[in-house]
C-alpha cells in the first residue's frame with residue numbers, strides 16, 4: 327500500500343442481514359458476518375485463529391526475513407506456496423507472472439472470491455532483512471508491508487480448512503508479485519488479464535499492512551512518465567548558445583507547476599526526480615525529469631496526462647538555433663477505480679469490522695485492488711490487524727495489538743461474500 331487519505335465523510339451503508347443458505351445462482355447471496363458466527367465451522371476457524379496467534383506472528387517474522395526485492399519474489403513465493411499446501415488448499419500453483427495461488431473449492435459453476443496479499447517489498451537485493459524485537463515491537467524491513475498480510479492470508483487459509491466451512495463461491499488465496507512502485511501491479515494485471523485466474527471474479531480482498539481502522543474502496547490512479555531531452559551538447563564557453571536540455575526542462579517544470587489541479591476529486595502532480603549533464607564545464611547533451619501524476623478520477627488523470635505531455639512539448643522547444651529531441655517513456659500506469667460503498671463486499675467488510683468491535687473509515691489508496699476496481703469488479707484493501715508504521719523504511723515496525731482480530735475480520739469478510747452452506 328502506498329498512500330492513504332481517510333475520508334470520514336462516508337456514512338455506513340449497512341444493509342439488513344441476508345440468509346446464509348441462499349441457493350447458489352449466478353452469484354450466491356452474501357451472508358451477514360454475525361450470522362456466520364452461528365456456524366460451528368466458522369466458530370472453529372475463529373478459535374483456531376486466536377489459539378495460533380503466536381504461530382502467525384512467528385511466521386510473519388519468518389516471511390519478513392526472506393528477501394523479496396522487486397522482480398525477485400521467488401523465495402518468498404516458495405514459502406507461501408508451501409504454506410498453502412500445508413494448509414490443505416487445492417490446486418496450489420504459480421501462474422505465468424509468479425503469483426502463488428491456492429483454492430478452497432466451492433460450487434464449480436461460481437466465480438471465486440479472492441483473498442490476497444503481496445509478496446514483493448520496496449527493498450533492493452542485498453538489504454539486511456533481519457527483524458529485531460524491541461520490547462513488544464518487531465522492527466525491520468517489510469515486517470508490516472506486507473509480511474503481515476501474507477501471514478494473515480496463511481492463517482485464514484489454515485483456519486478455514488480446519489473449520490470445514492463449505493463456501494458457495496470458491497475462495498482463491500493469492501500471493502501477488504509486483505504490487506510496489508516498480509512492479510506496477512504486474513501480478514494483479516496478470517491475474518485479471520486475458521488468461522488470468524481471476525478474469526471471472528466475485529470479489530477481491532487485499533490484505534495490505536497492519537491496522538483495523540480503514541478500508542480502501544477507492545483506488546488512486548497514477549501515471550508515471552520520464553521526459554528525456556537530448557541534443558548536441560558542447561563546451562560551456564566555446565559552444566555557448568547551443569540549446570541546453572536542462573535549461574529547457576526547467577522551463578517545462580515551471581509550466582507543470584502552474585497547471586491547475588482540482589482538489590476534488592483529489593489530483594496531484596509531482597516532479598519527483600531529475601538529472602542530466604556530464605560535467606560542470608559542459609552544455610549537457612541530455613537531461614531528464616520523472617513526473618508522478620495521481621487522481622481518484624480516471625478521466626481527470628487522462629486529461630492531466632494530455633496536458634502534461636503538451637506543456638512539456640511546448641516548453642522544451644529551443645527559441646534560438648539548434649534543436650533538441652524530446653522522448654517520453656512510460657514508467658508506470660495504475661488505473662483509478664472505486665467500489666461503491668453499498669456493494670455487498672464493502673457492506674460485508676464493515677459488518678465484519680463491527681463483529682470484531684471496530685468502526686473503520688472508507689478511504690483511498692493505490693493498491694492491488696486498483697486493477698479489479700478499474701474493471702468494475704468489487705474490490706477493497708484492508709489492514710490485517712495489529713499496528714505498525716514507517717513502511718518502506720529500515721525502521722518499519724509492527725506491534726501485535728489486536729492482531730488476531732484482523733485475521734478474523736478477513737475470514738468473516740470473504741466467507742460473507744462467498745456465502746456458506748448451512749450445517750446440519
Ligand SMILES: [Zn+2]
Pocket residue numbers: 327328444471472505534535
Ligand atoms: Zn503494501
